[in-house]
Amino acid sequence: MAVGPGTLPRLFPVKGVKTGIASAGVKKPGKKDLVVFELASGSHVAGIFTRNRFCAAPVHIARRHLSTGEPRYLLINTGNANAGTGERGMADAMACCNALAEKAGVSPETVLPFSTGVIGEPLPADRIIEALPELLAGTDEDRWAEAAAGIMTTDTRPKGSSRQVRLGEHIVTISGISKGAGMIRPNMATMLGFIATDASLDPALLSQWSAELGEHSFNRITIDGDTSTNDACMLMATGQYGGPEITADSPEAAELKTALQEVYLELAHAIVRDGEGATKFVTIEVSEAASVQEALDVAYTVAHSPLVKTALFASDPNWGRILAAVGRAGVEGLDLQALEIHLGDVCLVRDGGRADDYSEARGKAVMSREEITIHINLRRGQVFERVWTCDFSHDYVTINAEYRT
Amino acid sequence: MAVGPGTLPRLFPVKGVKTGIASAGVKKPGKKDLVVFELASGSHVAGIFTRNRFCAAPVHIARRHLSTGEPRYLLINTGNANAGTGERGMADAMACCNALAEKAGVSPETVLPFSTGVIGEPLPADRIIEALPELLAGTDEDRWAEAAAGIMTTDTRPKGSSRQVRLGEHIVTISGISKGAGMIRPNMATMLGFIATDASLDPALLSQWSAELGEHSFNRITIDGDTSTNDACMLMATGQYGGPEITADSPEAAELKTALQEVYLELAHAIVRDGEGATKFVTIEVSEAASVQEALDVAYTVAHSPLVKTALFASDPNWGRILAAVGRAGVEGLDLQALEIHLGDVCLVRDGGRADDYSEARGKAVMSREEITIHINLRRGQVFERVWTCDFSHDYVTINAEYRT
Known part of the structure; x- marks a missing residue:
């Protein structure tokens, strides 16, 4: 069950962001279970992660890579959370990052891994690595809707939100997707959110907004109170909208922030509306x-x-x-x-x-x-x-x- | 549903404690909904109460009377919690105490009121007061099993526990009853426990044990995490077992405490076993x-x-x-x-x-x-x-x- 209309709105392409979708066989064969975000050089990324003490291997690595490099790739698999998997889980997540980095010709620190699905099962890293060529070959700016479907696990419907706002002479686009419904199939437990804009954003402001907007949207929803080991919400800014960099003092900052806030709230609310068994x-x-x-x-x-x-x-x-x-x-x-x-x-x-x-x-x-x-x-x-x-x-x-x- | 055998064990009479049971028409006509404990002069009582900030009128009054006098009567009604009832609720609870005190020839401060049932409905104090003569006329030392049934609201079975231990040349008896299953019928939400012994107990030790034993039994159970507005657990000691007063230094203290602990745990566990829909x-x-x-x-x-x-x-x-x-x-x-x-x-x-x-x-x-x-x-x-x-x-x-x- 789910509350309200479940139609996915039109998700506008964001300049500087390409997405790819593939089947790696982590879930049932033929099911889409692998999604990549490919960011143009010069993009900035900020994010918030689960506060569960036993966060999953990909959360550890994504947090570390986020602090050391400028991310170019976000690699997301569903079907397996790579949580409660000890040292092997860390090695598996790194193997996926290394393989993608090698194929894309970037350094491994620019790859952020995300996993969602069963807790405690070893990640089939080999199958993910095998699917990377197909995944990278198919990236495109207008595959947001497919990406929204590709990160679903037990969600009953894809979740996305998009806005376009005029800042001075330029149009800024914001698109985002999220997933999470609680644990429709036992051991599935992850909330993920990915929001991208082509605005040029001061990295400090990006971090501040990521924390603030996430706090009052994704961190204010609850289905059953069970915080997952894998929650993550990333905010990406490619800077390709054509206008000047927006800082805390820019006159356009408030308007952009409001549009971002709307997207954050819509994505967070979509998770509650699709909550397990939800009727209200x-x-x-x-x-x-x-x-x-x-x-x-x-x-x-x-x-x-x-x-x-x-x-x-x-x-x-x-x-x-x-x-x-x-x-x-x-x-x-x-x-x-x-x-x-x-x-x-x-x-x-x-x-x-x-x-x-x-x-x-x-x-x-x-x-x-x-x-x-x-x-x-x-x-x-x-x-x-x-x-x-x-x-x-x-x-x-x-x-x-x-x-x- | 409930877990384990639901047979009520034999509840031994406790010297100095009489119980009475009546139908006041708070619940459906004919249903037992009024129970009284009548304690011999010289008894001591200690107790613990709900930590809910919005505790019910009877909890306020029982706590106050406990601190000012030596209780002689515990008056318990089911079917109505007298909670969320404001000033009127306080007046209704006091009216019941006053009426009982007058009929029994004691002062109102020696009456402790307890209520359990629907939240927010006015207490039908007049009906309770009308039933007091029948209630008091029928008190007897051997009506514990009826009292266990009489304090039930939506419990699927009565809950009681009893022990006899030899302390020196004397037998000490402990009997106790409890109720609570969560909220089987909406708006019903109260855990109550009443434990009595004929041991002679130093009042300071009685208070200490009441707090300590309650903390590690009734305060360690949870059905759904929803603390009620009316929870109370009382420990009564009549001092009529025939032996000397037991203080913290008495050699018999440890044995008596162990027996009391067993009764507390059995009563608390009985509530969990009868938890709403419980199968484990x-x-x-x-x-x-x-x-x-x-x-x-x-x-x-x-x-x-x-x-x-x-x-x-x-x-x-x-x-x-x-x-x-x-x-x-x-x-x-x-x-x-x-x-x-x-x-x-x-x-x-x-x-x-x-x-x-x-x-x-x-x-x-x-x-x-x-x-x-x-x-x-x-x-x-x-x-x-x-x-x-x-x-x-x-x-x-x-x-x-x-x-x-």
């Missing part, structure tokens, strides 16, 4: 918090509560569950009397209990929608935060209890 | 941790992971999910190379990856059992902790997605 797309807002930490503690406690999530699935305006989740979020000195909770435009909780004007029928009307906002006003500060999640359905259990194939 | 009883052990906090962070992250819980339901030895959960538990500097994870007697993870001698067949054999132990050795300190949980099944979703009646 849920926004959880916390306002007037005293700190970002407490706002997020409250938002995630509600977002991860199995009782809240099953009530969402049932379209049941079970506000006691939301209240109980807020109460156990660990916020010191939280005042129940001051707290307000809204479900859409219906007030659930006010003055220490159920709002006087609340009725079950009004609550039910909001809960029956496919897109729902829960707003929690803590009335003790000025911080606002927002996370996105989905409900918890029978299909979630079915999907995750199925035996591995 | 799971012990999660963390050893060689650097601190209690990190041991519990790891244990609860694994215990709450929907992916681990659905794998347990499916009897799928999906060790990558356990590894990923440990990795996201937020423990600084955790070393994957040092970590060992065992499933029963089968080693899953060693030397940074899947153990060499692991086979799917061996893992599957353990996972197919009804009682499973996951042991995680962090190899960085000397702390050992243990929590108990159950799996996550289709029935959990069904139970919690059902509309409220």
Whole structure:
């Protein structure tokens, strides 16, 4: 199941970015499981990675290569996460980087590896290396849609977003793809996002935006609270749009950042909409918090509560569950009397209990929608935060209890 | 569903403790929904309560009365939690205490109220007060089994435990009952435990044991991570066993504490075994941790992971999910190379990856059992902790997605 229309929008080519797609036989024979991004010389790349302590071998290597060189290739395989694979996993990931570097005539530090799929199985590096000639021969600027499909594992639909904005006399293009649905097939667990623009961006600003935009999009979504070992989100800028370099002081910076933000949010939301067994797309807002930490503690406690999530699935305006989740979020000195909770435009909780004007029928009307906002006003500060999640359905259990194939 | 045999053991009478059971019509007419414990003069009581910030009105009052007087009555209603009910909830709970105190000829501060059931509905205090004469008239020392049934809400079976131990020339009796299964019917969410002994116990020791035994039993179980607004666990000592007062220095203290500990653990485990939709009883052990906090962070992250819980339901030895959960538990500097994870007697993870001698067949054999132990050795300190949980099944979703009646 998935929430909302699943049509992939037109993904505009980005000057200086070519993509290639191939079948290496990591997944079932004939399935696309290998994608490459080829960046023009002079491109800059920044990224954020999983915070899981046991991050996968490709995450270690991508992070290291990102810090030492100017990336020219991003190599992504699906079907195998190369996580929990010890020393051999590191060697396998490096073998793929080395082979691609040799064929492309670049140094291995300019290749960033990404893997997604089963945890704990050895990566079939030989099969990936064998498929590299086909992969590199077919790169093209207009294969974004195929790349979006090529990085899918258990996603039910490809995810992409694209924008074009005029900066002065020049058009800047932004395109991005993402994947991740939780773990539809057991042991599959990776969120990946790749966003590219042909804007010329000051590398410091690129890094700053990558962290900031990722923090408020990909780092604000949750399906089941299970952080994967392989999450990565990369922002690439080729500098080929024709205009001057954009720095923090450029007048165009704000507009470009807004367009990038839209792409980040669309890609992150697409993952929630395609969440395992999802039937609802849920926004959880916390306002007037005293700190970002407490706002997020409250938002995630509600977002991860199995009782809240099953009530969402049932379209049941079970506000006691939301209240109980807020109460156990660990916020010191939280005042129940001051707290307000809204479900859409219906007030659930006010003055220490159920709002006087609340009725079950009004609550039910909001809960029956496919897109729902829960707003929690803590009335003790000025911080606002927002996370996105989905409900918890029978299909979630079915999907995750199925035996591995 | 529930795990293991559900037979209620013989619950021995405890000298100085009488229980009464009645139907007040809080639940459906005719259903037992009111229980009272009547303690002999000179009894001592200690207890622990929910840490939810929005604790229910009866929790506020029970805590206050416990600190000011020597309790003589514990009044428990099911069917309504009197939580999220604001000022009116406080007045309703006090009205019940006052009425009982007047009828029994004691002061209201000696009455401790407990409620469990729907959150946010006004407590029908009048109906409870009307049933008090019947309740008090029927108290008896040998009605523990009826009391165990009387405090049930959506539990599928009554829960009790009892021990008799010889201390010198005297027999000490301990009996206890508990309730809680998660939220089998939406908005029901309370864990309650009542343990009584006729031992004569130094009040300071009673408090210390109540905190310590509760911490390592009721505070180490989790069904779905959703802390209720009404949890309470009370330890009562009537001092009528005939022997001398037991203090921390008494030679009998250790033996009595062990017997109490067994009762606490049995009652806490009974709640997990009757967890919503539970098909497995799971012990999660963390050893060689650097601190209690990190041991519990790891244990609860694994215990709450929907992916681990659905794998347990499916009897799928999906060790990558356990590894990923440990990795996201937020423990600084955790070393994957040092970590060992065992499933029963089968080693899953060693030397940074899947153990060499692991086979799917061996893992599957353990996972197919009804009682499973996951042991995680962090190899960085000397702390050992243990929590108990159950799996996550289709029935959990069904139970919690059902509309409220």
